[in-house]
Amino acid sequence: MHALKLGHDEVHGLDIEVSFTITEVNKRELADLDQELFDKLFGEGAVKSVSEVRAKIKEDAEKQFVQQADQKLLNDVTEHLVENTKFDLPAEFLTKWMQTAGEKEMDADQAKEEYEKSEKSLRYQLIEGKLIEANNVQVTMDDIKNHAREMIKGQMAQFGQMNPSDKELDDIAARVLSNQEEARRISEQLVSQKLLSVYKEKANLKVKELSYENFVKEVYGDK
Template sequence: MNITRENIDELNAVVKVDIAKEDYNGKVEKVLKDYRKNANIPGFRKGHVPMGMVKKQYGKAVLVDEVNKLLQEGLNKYLTEEKLDVLGNPLPKEQENFDWDSENYSFEFELGLSPEFEVDLNTEKPITHYQIVAGDEMIENQIKTIQKQYGKLVSKDAVEGEEDQVAGTFKNEAEEIESTTTLSLDKMKNEEDRKKFIGKKVGDVVTLNTKDLFEDEHDLMEVLKVDHDKVHGLDVEVEFTISEINKQELADLDQELFDKLFGKGEVTSVTELKEKIKEDAGKQFAQQGDQQLLNDVTEMLIDNTQFDLPKEFLQKWIRTAGENPMTEEEAKEEYEKSEKGLRFQLIEGKLIKDNDLQVQYEDLISFAKDRIKEQMAQFGQMNPEDKELEDIAKRVLSNQEEVKRLSEQLMNQKLLDLYKEKVNLEPKEVTYEEFVKEVYQ
């Protein structure tokens, strides 16, 4: 077998593979002999079928199969030994008048080559690294939520205010609506609807219109128990018969509540409670700040790292890569949609290689243990033993899909650490509300 390469330009090449009879003949003969031993052909004993008959029946198919095996093995070995960084897969060139009855064969493949480029992480213009904190309003709302969660419901004779909760049943016979639910009056959109409940007692009926009853129509879907398609645009009157009235009595901000939340003596005052809420929120928001940093650095690298791609080759490869072949127009459209992602894959690969970023098994175990510990803490298991974490991590990593998922997460973390070290960053402290407004609006 002889393999040669002709470089068309820096991004495109053609590889020619020549296969001679001596390369494949021995393999073909061996397969045919095995066929002869096991062939069941009427009129002949097993193992005594004439070789000429075996060759006539199976020879061409075996030849094609063995040549294709040699071709793929030789091509893959060549690409590895030559250390060619190719994009997509080699594409066989069409050959007119190809003759399988010949003894020697030549095949040609088009290659798309990865471009050479450098990545500069140190930009002149700094990238904002958001340090997201909980504002005073968010902290107060969280405290109120905690008080509600640990408070108690007190039964009432009549509805007195919008903070009351009213249980009952919605009905509309024509629309086949009959749903028992509990309403928090402060969730209702219009003050006029909320006022209809004031002074009402158990057994009273309140008539409401479903249109604009809540800010979010999904809340209406939940209380009426109707499907997603029906709730959108629903504009009918429903009767709500009150069966129970309760007021949420807030829990006292005392030491008993603090100990329930954080453990005995960990928090001893409302001031410390606010600090703890702010600290915990900061940890959660740090992930959002880091994700935004990853997004912004990605955009910067794509914009600032210039290189050409073998565009025509990649469009041709896209046409044939999927289960269903595409037209030229479809392949062009798909390439335009995926070009940005491909560029970043190459940039990311370059960064990983140049900075020797690796995911070792020991790192993966440690990373998995940290994630498991975080999950266990959510269910109140604050101090699991290291052996328990190790055993769970090893069970998780026995699943190859989990290995792939966690490896990608760990590599993203390594890239994030690299960006924090080398990219020109400008820290900016913002509340969560300010972050949402600045980034998403």
């Protein structure tokens, strides 16, 4: 009862008249399937008929499935590499290093627990470094800028801005990449994408065709 400035318990038993003024009523209506709607959804002239709209929606949905399948493959390969690439880590040294390396010092038990949680990640970082070197995987600043531009363009499209200018994209990308954490995140994402291409080219992969329901189970598990 914020309008009356009273608490929940205080309004019980009140016998008063309250007047409300309705200033606006909104309702949703189905849009006409015309060129004006198509241009708003997909950009001017991108599609010109209902059949092209259906094809565009199908194409976009397929892209999402490809992205999800690629992420599943990347996760599976990463797990396989960590589990099957055997080498020793200097566990004692790393555990002691963790005691003092962070902002807050740890005791021996805390450092041991932290090492056990981080061991797989540490192993994969070393494996990944070798794979990057062996396959000459490189990410340039132009790669990062172009990825940032495409990411921004996609986000703007979600809000109906289908055709931003190059200058607008460059300016926003520059602001995004001025954040070192964001630039590092994009760089790591691009490295993963390039390693995924290496895995697809060189790994002995098996293609599995699935129904939609089984695909969801495979990617997300039984939920």
